[in-house]
Amino acid sequence: MATAREILYETGAPVVLFDHVQLAFDENVVLQDITFTLAKGHTKIILGASGSGKSTILKIIVGLLRSDSGVVWVNGGRVDQLSEHDLMAVRADLGMIFQEGALFDSLSVRENVGYKLYEETSRPLDEVDRRVEEVLGFMGLSEHIDKMPSDLSGGQRRRVAIARAMAFKPRIPLYDEATTGLDPITATTVDDEIVKLRDLEGVSSIVVTHQLRDAFYIATHMAVRGRDGAVEIVPATPEKADEAEFIMLKDGFIVFEGNAEQLRRSDDPYLKTFLS
Amino acid sequence: MSDTWLKAAALEVQEYVRLVAAACRGLVTPPIYRHDIIEQLDEIGWGSLTVVVLTGLFTGAALASESGLTLDQFGARPIVGRLVGASMVKELGPVLTALMLAGRIGSGIAAELGSMVVTDQINALRALGTDPVRKLVIPRMIAGVLMAPVLTVISDFVGIAGGWIVARFQLQVATGLYWSSITDALYMQDVYQGLVKPFVLGFMIVTIACHVGLRTRGGTQGVGRATTVAVVAGSVAVIAADFFVTQLMVWLFY
Numbered sequence: 001m002a003t004a005r006e007i008l009y010e011t012g013a014p015v016v017l018f019d020h021v022q023l024a025f026d027e028n029v030v031l032q033d034i035t036f037t038l039a040k041g042h043t044k045i046i047l048g049a050s051g052s053g054k055s056t057i058l059k060i061i062v063g064l065l066r067s068d069s070g071v072v073w074v075n076g077g078r079v080d081q082l083s084e085h086d087l088m089a090v091r092a093d094l095g096m097i098f099q100e101g102a103l104f105d106s107l108s109v110r111e112n113v114g115y116k117l118y119e120e121t122s123r124p125l126d127e128v129d130r131r132v133e134e135v136l137g138f139m140g141l142s143e144h145i146d147k148m149p150s151d152l153s154g155g156q157r158r159r160v161a162i163a164r165a166m167a168f169k170p171r172i173p174l175y176d177e178a179t180t181g182l183d184p185i186t187a188t189t190v191d192d193e194i195v196k197l198r199d200l201e202g203v204s205s206i207v208v209t210h211q212l213r214d215a216f217y218i219a220t221h222m223a224v225r226g227r228d229g230a231v232e233i234v235p236a237t238p239e240k241a242d243e244a245e246f247i248m249l250k251d252g253f254i255v256f257e258g259n260a261e262q263l264r265r266s267d268d269p270y271l272k273t274f275l276s
Numbered sequence: 277m278s279d280t281w282l283k284a285a286a287l288e289v290q291e292y293v294r295l296v297a298a299a300c301r302g303l304v305t306p307p308i309y310r311h312d313i314i315e316q317l318d319e320i321g322w323g324s325l326t327v328v329v330l331t332g333l334f335t336g337a338a339l340a341s342e343s344g345l346t347l348d349q350f351g352a353r354p355i356v357g358r359l360v361g362a363s364m365v366k367e368l369g370p371v372l373t374a375l376m377l378a379g380r381i382g383s384g385i386a387a388e389l390g391s392m393v394v395t396d397q398i399n400a401l402r403a404l405g406t407d408p409v410r411k412l413v414i415p416r417m418i419a420g421v422l423m424a425p426v427l428t429v430i431s432d433f434v435g436i437a438g439g440w441i442v443a444r445f446q447l448q449v450a451t452g453l454y455w456s457s458i459t460d461a462l463y464m465q466d467v468y469q470g471l472v473k474p475f476v477l478g479f480m481i482v483t484i485a486c487h488v489g490l491r492t493r494g495g496t497q498g499v500g501r502a503t504t505v506a507v508v509a510g511s512v513a514v515i516a517a518d519f520f521v522t523q524l525m526v527w528l529f530y
Contacts, residue, residue, distance in 0.1 A: 059399070062399075062402075062403050063402075064399050064402060064403065084402075084407070088405050088407075091402075091403060091404070091405050092405060094403065096400070096403040098396045098399065098400055098403075099396070100395065100396060102395060102396035102397050102399065102400035103397075103400075104397055104400070104401075105391075105395075105397070115404055116404045116405060116406075119309070119406060119411075120307075120404070120405045120406060164404075
């Protein structure tokens with residue numbers, strides 16, 4: 001019989017599973033009953049109004065918050081039960097991009113991006129340096145490597161935050177409003193990076209946003225390598241588009257779950273208002 | 277109302293004890309962030325040197341000046357060194373150094389950690405697999421505990437030197453008489469007392485500041501509040517801990 005860890009290597013394995021999760025802060029009930037599964041290699045796009053509990057779901061996945069009840073499996077571990085020490089093993093595969101970037105303002109871009117590799121692994125320094133330069137090159141930020149976060153624009157900070165989360169090659173990146181507050185061109189650059197990581201690195205992503213434009217862009221595009229080896233972003237095939245599943249949160253419940261096409265065609269008045 | 281206040285106070289104490297316990301556990305188990313410890317030794321030790329030296333110097337000088345006037349009433353001006361030495365080593369050196377540290381590093385730690393909390397940097401640390409207690413609290417705790425005694429010894433010496441300047445040039449007490457009266461009057465118990473206190477006070481200042489900083493809520497306003505609380509609570513804790521350590525030392529050594 002396969003163990004939970006072994007199952008994770010199979011195609012379509014459930015890498016994140018929420019089962020009737022509830023969470024309240026004193027009188028304020030944030031999540032009433034949340035159940036969903038993120039399959040390996042798929043993307044879950046969580047939509048909802050501000051304060052609907054989108055970011056809370058990500059914090060529960062990483063173990064920064066604990067649910068009051070329900071079961072949360074992440075990468076083969078019950079994060080709702082694990083101690084802070086045991087959570088470190090689960091977090092090794094999670095790359096969280098925080099809403100405002102949450103870059104360490106006393107560290108340079110290089111130190112921020114390589115933080116986990118420099119501090120939490122025993123990899124040789126030159127190897128870490130190479131990986132940091134590679135990731136920053138991938139994000140188009142090579143020339144900013146020695147700057148401090150305060151010297152960067154909002155979009156650059158957001159991309160550094162993505163680079164930091166990607167540097168140690170997590171299998172589950174979690175994007176918390178990665179494009180909120182960015183201009184459309186920079187937002188598209190960030191969206192492209194999310195799509196590239198998903199399709200070229202084969203990661204399973206959760207994207208939290210209330211930017212519909214970005215949500216649909218990520219769901220309906222895919223990254224492919226051209227004959228010359230260059231990466232192109234093209235419209236997704238129907239099969240690929242089906243791998244991006246939307247969740248709509250309202251009042252602590254999931255009021256919609258389906259693909260981009262189903263979301264567009266929904267007759268639900270709340271969804272129509274949200275999409276209009 | 278008082279019920280709510282008591283619960284909040286009990287919660288604060290509980291969280292403080294949990295933080296200290298976690299920090300003590302982290303002291304003896306890996307990982308240890310050595311370069312952060314060095315950085316904090318420099319920041320807390322070297323960074324506080326100027327303010328501690330100035331405080332010690334002027335306190336010692338003022339003490340000599342004041343006590344010279346009082347001793348004159350008994351014709352005992354030559355033993356001014358005895359008074360300055362004992363006061364600086366046993367009480368004023370440790371307490372004033374600790375109060376200066378509470379103001380300087382207590383506020384700095386609370387503001388830094390508080391800002392990290394409200395900008396999600398602490399959560400980012402945890403998400404990246406780093407325990408904030410090991411990375412942020414333990415280096416500061418080690419630096420506070422080790423540097424407070426070093427700074428206190430410097431403050432004691434500078435204070436006594438400040439007293440000598442006043443004794444020699446204002447009170448016209450001979451240099452030899454001043455220094456010999458200090459060594460005559462200082463017993464080992466006094467030195468022990470003066471050396472034990474800063475270990476305790478340094479520990480309290482840093483752990484209180486870390487606790488307050490890590491429990492910051494409410495944006496930049498919360499950071500300001502945390503900074504104030506760290507300095508006030510740290511200073512009160514210094515005075516209170518000084519009293520209890522003094523009682524303990526008197527009971528043990530005298």
